Amino acid sequence: xxxxxxxxxxxxxxxxxxxxxxxxxxxxxxxxxxxxxxxxxxxxxxxxxxxxxxxxxxxxxxxxxxxxxxxxxxxxxxxxxxxxxxxxxxxxxxxxxxxxxxxxxxxxxxxxxxxxxxxxxxxxxxxxxxxxxxxxxxxxxxxxxxxxxxxxxxxxxxxxxxxxxxxxxxxxxxxxxxxxxxxxxxxxxxxxxxxxxxxxxxxxxxxxxxxxxxxxxxxxxxxxxxxxxxxxxxxxxxxxxxxxxxxxxxxxxxxxxxxxxxxxxxxxxxxxxxxxxxxxxxxxxxxxxxxxxxxxxxxxxxxxxxxxxxxxxxxxxxxxxxxxxxxxxxxxxxxxxxxxxxxxxxxxxxxxxxxxxxxxxxxxxxxxxxxxxxxxxxxxxxxxxxx
Amino acid sequence: xxxxxxxxxxxxxxxxxxxxxxxxxxxxxxxxxxxxxxxxxxxxxxxxxxxxxxxxxxxxxxxxxxxxxxxxxxxxxxxxxxxxxxxxxxxxxxxxxxxxxxxxxxxxxxxxxxxxxxxxxxxxxxxxxxxxxxxxxxxxxxxxxxxxxxxxxxxxxxxxxxxxxxxxxxxxxxxxxxxxxxxxxxxxxxxxxxxxxxxxxxxxxxxxxxxxxxxxxxxxxxxxxxxxxxxxxxxxxxxxxxxxxxxxxxxxxxxxxxxxxxxxxxxxxxxxxxxxxxxxxxxxxxxxxxxxxxxxxxxxxxxxxxxxxxxxxxx
Numbered sequence: 001x002x003x004x005x006x007x008x009x010x011x012x013x014x015x016x017x018x019x020x021x022x023x024x025x026x027x028x029x030x031x032x033x034x035x036x037x038x039x040x041x042x043x044x045x046x047x048x049x050x051x052x053x054x055x056x057x058x059x060x061x062x063x064x065x066x067x068x069x070x071x072x073x074x075x076x077x078x079x080x081x082x083x084x085x086x087x088x089x090x091x092x093x094x095x096x097x098x099x100x101x102x103x104x105x106x107x108x109x110x111x112x113x114x115x116x117x118x119x120x121x122x123x124x125x126x127x128x129x130x131x132x133x134x135x136x137x138x139x140x141x142x143x144x145x146x147x148x149x150x151x152x153x154x155x156x157x158x159x160x161x162x163x164x165x166x167x168x169x170x171x172x173x174x175x176x177x178x179x180x181x182x183x184x185x186x187x188x189x190x191x192x193x194x195x196x197x198x199x200x201x202x203x204x205x206x207x208x209x210x211x212x213x214x215x216x217x218x219x220x221x222x223x224x225x226x227x228x229x230x231x232x233x234x235x236x237x238x239x240x241x242x243x244x245x246x247x248x249x250x251x252x253x254x255x256x257x258x259x260x261x262x263x264x265x266x267x268x269x270x271x272x273x274x275x276x277x278x279x280x281x282x283x284x285x286x287x288x289x290x291x292x293x294x295x296x297x298x299x300x301x302x303x304x305x306x307x308x309x310x311x312x313x314x315x316x317x318x319x320x321x322x323x324x325x326x327x328x329x330x331x332x333x334x335x336x337x338x339x340x341x342x343x344x345x346x347x348x349x350x351x352x353x354x355x356x357x358x359x360x361x362x363x364x365x366x367x368x369x370x371x372x373x374x375x376x377x378x379x380x381x382x383x384x385x386x387x
Numbered sequence: 388x389x390x391x392x393x394x395x396x397x398x399x400x401x402x403x404x405x406x407x408x409x410x411x412x413x414x415x416x417x418x419x420x421x422x423x424x425x426x427x428x429x430x431x432x433x434x435x436x437x438x439x440x441x442x443x444x445x446x447x448x449x450x451x452x453x454x455x456x457x458x459x460x461x462x463x464x465x466x467x468x469x470x471x472x473x474x475x476x477x478x479x480x481x482x483x484x485x486x487x488x489x490x491x492x493x494x495x496x497x498x499x500x501x502x503x504x505x506x507x508x509x510x511x512x513x514x515x516x517x518x519x520x521x522x523x524x525x526x527x528x529x530x531x532x533x534x535x536x537x538x539x540x541x542x543x544x545x546x547x548x549x550x551x552x553x554x555x556x557x558x559x560x561x562x563x564x565x566x567x568x569x570x571x572x573x574x575x576x577x578x579x580x581x582x583x584x585x586x587x588x589x590x591x592x593x594x595x596x597x598x599x600x601x602x603x604x605x606x607x608x609x610x611x612x613x614x615x616x617x618x619x620x621x622x623x624x625x626x627x628x629x630x631x632x633x634x635x636x637x638x639x640x641x642x643x644x645x646x647x648x649x650x651x652x653x654x655x656x657x658x659x660x661x662x663x664x665x666x667x668x669x670x671x672x673x674x675x676x677x678x679x680x681x682x683x684x685x686x687x688x689x690x691x692x693x694x695x696x697x698x699x700x701x702x
Contacts, residue, residue, distance in 0.1 A: 023478045024471065050482060052474035056467065057511030064464035064508065068435060068471025071458050074479055076471070094460055193484070200456040200472060202431045202490055207451035209459035216448055 004180045009140035009172045012179040013079075013105055014039035016147035018049045019187040023074035023194075026054040026065040030084040031117045032169035033107035037079065059084035063091040063102075070100040071208055073201070075151065075194040078102070081169055082109035082116075085123045089130075095162045096131035097224055098208055101154030101194075102162040103147065104132075107169040108269065108320075110356040118357020119169040121269070121320035124297075125330045131224055133163045133231055134298040136268040140177030143167045145248060148182070152191050152238045159231045160197060166297070168270040170357065182246065190245050228299050235296065252301035253308045254293040257283055261290030263314040263369065264346075268294045268331060271318055271360055278365030289369065294331070302338055312346050316372050318360075319352045328352070328380030353383035399589055400426040409452040410444040414618025416609030416625060417441060417524045420582040421495070424522060424606070427592035430455060432491040433472050437465035437500030440531040441524060463504040466512035466521055469494035473517045491596045492519040497608075498539035499529045502563045513572040513601045520595045520602045523565060526610035534613045538563040541633075542680075543673055544665045546613075551668045561680070569603040570639055577603040578638035578647070583625030587636055587647050594638075607634045615664015627659040632685040637692065643699075644691040656681055 007015075013036045017025070025044075027037040043049035052069075056062045059080050066076040080088065085106060095102055110116040111123050124134065133153060137143050143165070150163035167173060198206050212220050235252070243249040254272075257279050258264060265275045272293040282289040292308050292315075294301075309315065319329020327333055332350035339345040349372045354360040364384065371377040404425035411418040421441055425432075433456045436442045442459045445452035460468050473492045479485045494512070496505050501523040509521060528546050529535040536549035540558045545551040549558040569577050576598040580588040588606065595602035609625045611618040628634040629648055633656065636648040656678040660666040669677075 023482070023484075024474050026471065026474075050478070052478045054470065054474055054515065056470075057507060057514070061464060061467035061470075061508050061511055064460060064467035065471035065474065067460050068458065068468035068473075069475035070471075071468075072433065072472045072475035072479070073485065074471075074475035076475075090461055091464070098460075200433045200458055201485070202433070202456060205454060205456045207446055207453050207457050210446035210448035210451060211443060211459075212448045220448075 004178060006176050006178050008035060009143055009167070009175050009177055009179075010035035011039050012140050012144040012177070012181075013147060013167070014043065015181055016144045017077050018043050019182060019184060020075065020148055020151050020191060021193070022049070022051050022077045024052045024054065024066065024069035024076040025078070026056050026062045026069070026076070027078050027080070028056055028059045028062050028084060030059070030081050032109060032173045033079045033081045033084070033105065035173065036105060036107070059088040060091060063088040063095070066102050067091065067095060067098065067100060070102050071098070071200050073194070073196045073199040076102050077104070079105035079107065081107045082111055082123045086111060086126060089127055092127050092130045092132070096228070097220070099160040099227070100162060101151070101160055103150040103154055103165070104162065105143070105147070105165045105167060107173045108166055109169040116356040119171050120355045120357065121166070122322070124164070124166050125321040128298070128330060131161070131228060132298065133159075133161050133228070133235065134166065135163065136166045136295055136297060137172070138270050138272045138293065140172060140175065140179050141248070142250075143172060144179050144181070145242065145246065145250070148187055148191055149238050149242050149250075152241070153231065153235050155194050156234050156238075157197050159227070159234050161227060161231055166269060171270045186245050190241060232299050232301070250295060251304065252296035253304040254295060255308050256291040256293070258290030258292060258308060258310060258312070260288055261310070261312050262288040263316060263372070264290050264292045264309060264312045265365060266292045266294065266315055266317045266331070266335065268297065268318075269320070271320070271354065274360060274362055275318070275365050277362045278369070281362060281366060282369060287369070300334060300338070305338055309346060314347045314349065314372060316368055317348055317350045319350060320354045322352055322355070322382070332380065349377050350380040351377070351383040352380070358384065399423065399585060400429070402426065404428075404430065404454045405445065406452045406454055408450065410447065411440070412612045412618065414611040414621045416582055416611075416621040417526050418444065419621065420524060420588065420606045420608050423582050423585050423588050424592050425455070427589040428491055428493060428596055431489060432493055432596075434458070435460070435465050435468040435472060435492075435494045437496035437505060438462040439497035439500050440526065441495060441497070443531055462500055464508045465494040465496045465500055465505060466508040469519045469521070470512045470515065470517045473519045477518075493596070494519060494521045496521070496523060497530070498523060498525040498527060499537045501525070502538045502565050510572065513569060513574050513603070516600050518600055520592075520598070520604065523603070523605045524608045525605060526608040526613060527562070528613055530610050530613045539565070542677055543669050545668060546665065556673060557665070557668065565605055566639070572601070574601040574603060575599065576638070576640050577605070579605045579607070579634065579636055581607045581625045581629060581634065581636060583622045584629070584636060584648055591638060591647070613665070615667070616662060624659070624663070627654065630654045631656045631659040632681050633659055635685060635688055637688060643695045644688065645695065646688065646692045653682065653685060
């Protein structure tokens, strides 16, 4: 079913982009994403990938160029992190409004200031409401798989929305991991060539990006919201089809030891593996603890979430971004919202941890568990502040 | 060039690519230019527009004036979007996914979307050598948002953010030289143009579109609303801008300068400036100061063009 190789996860991501036969890559260097585009650039230079590699002069132009190329019918790819995402964020909101199925890898990195090249989720949280389909991956294999899955989801005519793949910067991007690459024929069978629904071409002129007066704006946004909500079954279907090709299955919410759990850790991204280790330790101590991993962030998988929490009475929610002056981290905020109408809703204890690349270890999770159970932690706190 | 009545425009295409019903002001020189540009480009073109007058007047959803494929994304990225369209056509034709016919790619922006907020994307696209044409429709201020100054606003002009007052004469800086900036990128073709000279504009747009690599055309777009002139004097002021030397019509082809509409004797600059509301406050000394610089720049341009003629004659 494919070769199994040890490689840097960034390179695995580039391999996946190559297997997708993308037509246009436009990107700007920023740590820790740069290895992905360097690799793609080498593929193009070596004739291994027949694409236009455009080394643009800023991230704003990277996404803008991809909008132009996607609108003209080309399968387009970009990736960025942190400040680059912030710079292109003006365009990020426009892409789903134009219904363009661009795929972007976000190597999650902290937003300045202070400047930090290290990993947290402040970048993706800053565009939470942008309208893209947003997924989190936990390890190198998931990065590789989801590039291909992302195009499958995005280009579906019942979806036609851009997809953002969140992979933790450095923790994933710069790690060597075992990756099972797919064969080109299998990827081609799973992901057919891009067929645009509307395209810029003189044979059939269209106008894209008209402006909307108040009388029409709400309806345009309603259409966009409906499109994002309606993508859910197609996301599931893309995962199901992927399972048939690869043997690997993915779900909007994934659980570990959660069936009889009284307490659940909730994580997104690579921390899930660490949390899983902590769950094993605690289970060894007889504690009824489990783990819930949110893979699909947008559209938020409310039903999968309710099913996954079962009868847990305590949710320890890991956030990796701060909403200054607000009620806590963004993920905990969403989860509290999701639980609001529930009778006997579980307690939500929110830890903001792992900011700017600060390590979150198995011990950290054990500490969080103990302080939650002992009632020392409640509501919202920043974990591990020194001094 | 005084014999305006001798001008014959009938060799321009009669096909319209900008549908009527757009929301431009009466007498808008910019939409006049855009209509002429579109006639020159024909139907095999894809246009990427920046936010601005032309984008707004032509695309109030659910209506559109555009009879060619058109996209608007944001204010500062027309050149980047156009670069993307160009890259897509290149690779899709190479891969045999679409038919290999010639399709022009044109980016269009106002002076703000070119010289200010759009400068980075323009510079990047010119440097990368995309095969496209960038057209700046220069009405010398942010007109769509109500006449705020841009780096293209002429010295001494009064705008809402460079107003004339007891302590200030209006715009305090000289108009940014976009032709020099574009030329510094070493692109194969660039030109200034004016819709008051439709044949000159048309020839230049066709030349620019057919250029292999990046081309830049800077169009003076007379704006009666913003400049404070009657809406039926657009074409006249466009001619005065050229005839006073304020906006010379020239092209730079492979680095060679050529004046395409020569003026034997420049008209006095106040014929152009004084009747405009935005310049009405200018005292004679200031007009003289501006005139000196306009004439110096005109002489420098003539020198470059003469130098070029001499080189060609020698060869």
